[in-house]
Amino acid sequence: MTLSVTELTKVYGEGDTAVRALDGVTVTFAEGRFTAIMGPSGSGKSTLMHCAAGLDTVTSGSVRLHDQELTRLGDAALTRLRRTRVGFVFQSFNLLPTLTAKQNILLPLELAGTKPDPEWMTTVIDTLGLGDRLGHLPSQLSGGQQQRVACARALLPRPAVIFADEPTGNLDSKTGHEVLDFLRRSVRELGQTIVMVTHDPNAASYADRVVLLADGRIVDDIEDPTADAVLGRLRTLGV
C-alpha cells in the first residue's frame, strides 16, 4: 500500500456558501499501479488530488503516504515531501523558461540538496528519448517534448507517487498517446506509482484502474478500463 485516503472530507467556504467538494472519500492507491481519477466537472477530482498530494489542507479525514500522516505535517515538512516524495506533471508543463531541459529535470533534487543517481538518470532520459534535447530551453521544444521533460523531472527523485493533472490536455492526440504510453511504461517497467486526473476516456484506458467520482464521493472503481467502458459509465452520470 502506498497512499491511502480515509474518510476524507473537504469543505470550501462557510455557512450558506460552503461547498462540500469531498464527502467521506476512502481510497487506496497501491504501489506500482497507474490509477485514473475521473468524474463530471466539479465532482472533486482536483480537490482529491491536491489533498492526497499535500497541496491542500483537509477538513477531516486522513491521508497516509506509507507511514506518514500528511494531514499532520507542518509547512516545512510538506515542502520537503513535495520536492522528493511526490512528483507532479501538470497540463501546462510548468517548466522554468530560463532553464535548459536538463536544469529543469534536476531542479527538484537541487532544491532538496541531493544529487541524482547517475544510472537512474540515464534510464529516465533514455526511456523518455530526451538525450539530444537536454541543452534546449523549453521554448525550443515541442509540447510533447516539454511534457516528457516534465515527466523526467517528476521521475528523477524516485517519488513514492506521481500525480498527473490532465497531462495530455494541451497535446494533440498522437503526442498525448506518446506521453501516456511513457507514463504506463514508467509504471510497468520502472515500478512507478501514478495517479492521474483526466476527462478523457482514452487517456484513462492507459491506466490499470479508474476511480470515478460524482458529487464528492466515489461511485465506481473499474479495473483494466477500456475507453468504451469508461465512456459508458460516464454517460450514466450525465457526462
Ligand SMILES: Nc1ncnc2c1ncn2[C@@H]1O[C@H](COP(=O)(O)OP(=O)(O)OP(=O)(O)O)[C@@H](O)[C@H]1O
Ligand atoms: N478554492 C475553492 N473555493 C471554493 N470552492 C471550490 C474551490 N476549489 C474547488 N471548489 C469547488 O469544489 C467542487 C469540486 O471542485 P474540483 O475542482 O475538485 O472538481 P473537478 O472534478 O476537478 O472539476 P473539473 O473537472 O471541472 O476540473 C466544485 O464545486 C468547485 O466549485
